[in-house]
Amino acid sequence: MDRLTWALLSATFTATLWATAQGIYVDTGNPYDNGTLEVNTLTISQHDAPLLTKVYYPNKIDTYAVLFFTGGLLGYIPVESYSIVLKAVASHGFVVVGVDYLPLADERDRTPGQVGSQTKKYLEELQWVTQHLEERIALQLNQSGLVPAFDHLAVGCHSAGCDPIVDMTEKNHTFSKAALFLEPFSYHFKTPVKFRMSAFILGTEFSTQKPMCIYPAEGYNHFYDFWQCPKIVMNVKGHGHCEILDPPTYAECKFAKACKINPDADLKKYRSFIQGISAAFLTTTLQGRDKLQYITNTTLLPVQLLEFKKDLDC
Structure with a gap:
């Protein structure tokens, strides 16, 4: 898979946090508000594409930047569990490609040591959607013209879903312009990266408290320390690891006491924050419109922070 043909993917990336984007839909609104575009959902089965895939894309014909996203627990948390945030x-003008690693009934490659096998599958999936997604969207819409621009692509992940994503970028970082790490965790991120890719990294106060879902030495600050400039990290006060999830999966996490949560948290407001911080970062890095102030001006945030660091001077 290290010989994959990336002819349809851009082999360039910027050394600054934002880049000029030509021909790409650009969102002009407040990223913390819902975007103005209606969103469709496309399901692609694992018997068709290499991995089970949920695609959230705007209903309006245009050319859109792309987010390739994997869920927690090494990709075993279904993408549907993040549908509120991803939609x-x-x-805001993105084609979001959400990927489930394997159906839960399939126990292959479930151990942390199998990250290499997972990376291979994710790379196969990325190649498949690069080649076929535009056609599949056209079939669903019954018209052509909506273009997922894979030369304006970011990778995104939650929790241990970031483990294979880091491995992907270490093997071939040129396909992606940016990385969105939401409460990241990695068993295998042991060496500082040598390339530059704009990164936003999010942590939460309760994710590292018992019952913890993130080991501090392998979590958000570790990602920040091992990533190259340009990069931003923040740790959100009073929130936990499961609060990004849709209500049914959040309820399961709460019932199982799998991670520490804030039972008094305003979940709608928090998911709005996740949407906004993600949209601001992706609009800046992929669409070419500078919305960095929605991240760096912490007085604009709808949450309180325990920690905020940035390194953009590169």
Whole structure:
């Protein structure tokens, strides 16, 4: 898979946080508000594409930047568990490709040591959607013209879903312009990266408290320390690891006491924050419109922070 043909993917990336984007839909609104675009959902089965895939894309014909996203627990948390946030991000003018690693009934490659096998599958999936997604969207819409611009692509992940994403970028970083790490965790991120890719990294106060879902030495600050400039990291006060999830999966996490949560948290407001911070970062890095102030001006945030760091001077 290290010989994959990336002819349809851009082999360039910027050394600054934002880049000029030509011909790409650009969102002009407040990223913390819902976007103005209606969003469709496309399901592609694992018997067709290499991996089970949920695509959230705007209903309006245009050319859109792309987010390739994997869920927690090494990709075993279904993408549907993030649908509220992912649809909201798509409404700001992105094609969001959400990927499930394997159905839960399939136990292959479930151990942390199998990250190499997972990376291979994710790379196969990325190649497949690059070649076929535009056609599949046209079939669903019954018209052509909506273009997922894979030369304006970011990778995104939650929790241990970031483990294979980091491995992907270490093997071939040129396909992606940016990385969106939401409460990241990695068993295998042991060496600082040598390339530059704009990164936003999010942590939460309760994710590292018992019952913890993130080991501090392998979590958000570790990602920040091992990533190259340009990069931003923040740790959100009073929130936990499961609060990004849709209500049914959040309820399961709460019932199982899998991670520490804030039972008094305003979940709608928090998911709005995740949407906004993600949309602001992706609009800046992929669409070419500078919305960095929605991230760096912490007085504009709808949450309180325990920590905020940035390194953009590169």
